[in-house]
Amino acid sequence: MTNRLILCVLLVIISPWLLAKELILLHTNDFHGHIQQEGKYAGAAKIAAFVKEIKAQHPAVLLLDAGDAISGTPVSSMFEGEPIFDVMNAMGYDVGLIGNHEFDHGYKKIERFRAIANHPLLTANALGPDGALLGDAPYLLRNLDGIRVGIIGLITETAPTLFSPTGNEGLTFLNPADRLSELVPMLRPKTDVLILLSHIGHEAELVLAEQFQDLDLIIGGHSHTLVQHPVRVGKTLVAQANHYGSHLGLIKIKVPDAGQGPLDIQGDLIAANELPDGDPATQALVSSYEAKVEDQVDIKIAVIRKNYSKIALQPILEDILAEAIGADLGYYNRTGIRDVLSEGDVTARMIWNLEPFGNTLVKLTLSGADLLILLSQEPTLHHAANAIDPERRYQLATNSFIASHATLAFGDAITAVDTGILVRDILIQQIKAKGLQ
Numbered sequence: 001m002t003n004r005l006i007l008c009v010l011l012v013i014i015s016p017w018l019l020a021k022e023l024i025l026l027h028t029n030d031f032h033g034h035i036q037q038e039g040k041y042a043g044a045a046k047i048a049a050f051v052k053e054i055k056a057q058h059p060a061v062l063l064l065d066a067g068d069a070i071s072g073t074p075v076s077s078m079f080e081g082e083p084i085f086d087v088m089n090a091m092g093y094d095v096g097l098i099g100n101h102e103f104d105h106g107y108k109k110i111e112r113f114r115a116i117a118n119h120p121l122l123t124a125n126a127l128g129p130d131g132a133l134l135g136d137a138p139y140l141l142r143n144l145d146g147i148r149v150g151i152i153g154l155i156t157e158t159a160p161t162l163f164s165p166t167g168n169e170g171l172t173f174l175n176p177a178d179r180l181s182e183l184v185p186m187l188r189p190k191t192d193v194l195i196l197l198s199h200i201g202h203e204a205e206l207v208l209a210e211q212f213q214d215l216d217l218i219i220g221g222h223s224h225t226l227v228q229h230p231v232r233v234g235k236t237l238v239a240q241a242n243h244y245g246s247h248l249g250l251i252k253i254k255v256p257d258a259g260q261g262p263l264d265i266q267g268d269l270i271a272a273n274e275l276p277d278g279d280p281a282t283q284a285l286v287s288s289y290e291a292k293v294e295d296q297v298d299i300k301i302a303v304i305r306k307n308y309s310k311i312a313l314q315p316i317l318e319d320i321l322a323e324a325i326g327a328d329l330g331y332y333n334r335t336g337i338r339d340v341l342s343e344g345d346v347t348a349r350m351i352w353n354l355e356p357f358g359n360t361l362v363k364l365t366l367s368g369a370d371l372l373i374l375l376s377q378e379p380t381l382h383h384a385a386n387a388i389d390p391e392r393r394y395q396l397a398t399n400s401f402i403a404s405h406a407t408l409a410f411g412d413a414i415t416a417v418d419t420g421i422l423v424r425d426i427l428i429q430q431i432k433a434k435g436l437q
C-alpha cells in the first residue's frame with residue numbers, strides 16, 4: 001500500500017471523530033441546600049466557577065440537577081428552600097428536576113420554586129390534584145451547536161411515602177417505565193442525544209437503562225450514589241454524583257456531525273477539592289443568605305469525643321424524644337437522620353443539618369402489633385423490635401413525619417398528639433444540657 005492509500009484509509013476510519021461535535025454535561029443531584037462550602041462539600045461558588053470556565057470554552061454545555069436541591073441546611077429550612085433556587089440561578093443551571101424533597105413545604109411551594117428558578121424544573125410523572133403535571137414541562141428539547149438534545153424528567157413513584165402527607169393531598173405519581181414507554185419512542189427520532197434526568201435511585205435506574213436502550217444516558221439521583229464513571233448497561237450509561245455537592249459530574253458526548261447517534265460517552269466525577277476557587281458573585285449571594293442564619297446556628301452546644309454514625313445516633317435521638325414527653329419509647333426513622341456527627345465541637349447548625357425538616361414531636365398511642373409494623377419500615381431490624389409485646393399498648397415519641405404516615409396507615413387504631421415543639425429544638429436543648437450519650 002502506498003502512503004497515500006494508507007492515509008485515505010485512516011481518514012475514512014477516523015473521519016467521524018474529526019467531524020464529531022462534543023456535548024458536555026455537568027450534573028449534580030441531592031444537593032440538599034449545601035450552598036456554602038463545608039468540609040467535603042464544594043459549595044455553590046466553586047461549582048459555579050468550574051461551570052463558567054467550561055461554558056466559556058465550549059459551545060455545547062448543559063448544567064443539570066437531578067432533584068432534591070433543597071432541605072438539608074438551615075438556610076434552606078429557614079426560608080423554605082427558596083434561597084437554593086436563587087443560588088442555582090447564579091450557578092447557571094440549564095435544567096432541574098422535581099425530587100421528593102421539593103414537596104417538603106407542600107406541593108404548592110413548587111410553583112414558587114419554578115418562579116424563582118431561571119431553569120425549567122422537569123417532571124413527566126408528578127401530577128397535582130387537578131391532574132396537571134407539577135413541573136414546567138415533562139421534557140426539554142434543546143439544540144446546542146447543532147446537537148439535538150432531549151431530556152426527560154422523572155421522579156420515583158414511591159415519593160408519597162417520602163414526604164409529609166400534610167400539604168401534599170391528592171397527588172398522583174405515574175409509573176416511570178410507563179411514561180418512558182410513551183416518551184422515548186416519541187423523542188428518539190427528534191434527538192441526537194436522549195437523556196433521562198432521574199430522581200429514582202441508582203439500582204432502579206440501572207433497570208430502566210436495561211429496559212430503555214434507546215436512552216443514551218441516565219443522569220440519576222435520590223440514592224446519593226457515588227458513581228465515579230457512568231455504569232454501562234448495554235448501550236445506555238447511568239451516572240450519579242453522590243450528594244450535597246461533594247462532586248460535580250462531567251460527561252463528554254461525541255456526536256457525529258451527520259446526527260446518527262452518539263459515538264462515544266465518557267464520564268467522571270470531579271471532587272470538591274479538584275474544583276477551582278469560588279466564583280465571587282455566587283459566593284456573595286451565598287454569604288448574604290448565610291448571614292441571615294449564622295447568628296442562630298453557628299453556636300457551640302457541646303463537645304463530643306468520638307464520631308457518631310446514623311446507626312449510632314438513632315437510639316440516642318430516640319431516647320431524647322421519649323424522655324421529652326415521658327413516652328415508653330422513642331422512634332426516629334433512620335432515613336430522617338440526615339447527617340452524622342464528628343468528634344469535636346457540636347454546633348446548632350449540625351443539628352439543623354441532621355434534622356432539616358422542621359418536624360414536630362408527636363406522642364402516638366398504638367398497639368405493639370402496629371408498632372412492629374411501623375418499625376419494619378427500617379432498612380435493618382430496629383434495635384427495639386425484639387422487646388416489643390404485640391398485645392400491649394405503647395406510648396411512642398416520634399416525629400411528625402412518621403406520625404402522619406402512621407395515622408394514614410392505621411387510622412382510628414392509633415391516637416396522635418402533636419406537641420407542636422420542633423424535634424430540632426428538643427435535640428439542641430438536650431444535647432446542650434447533657435451532651436451525647
Ligand SMILES: [Zn+2]
Pocket residue numbers: 068099100101199221222223
Ligand atoms: Zn430523593
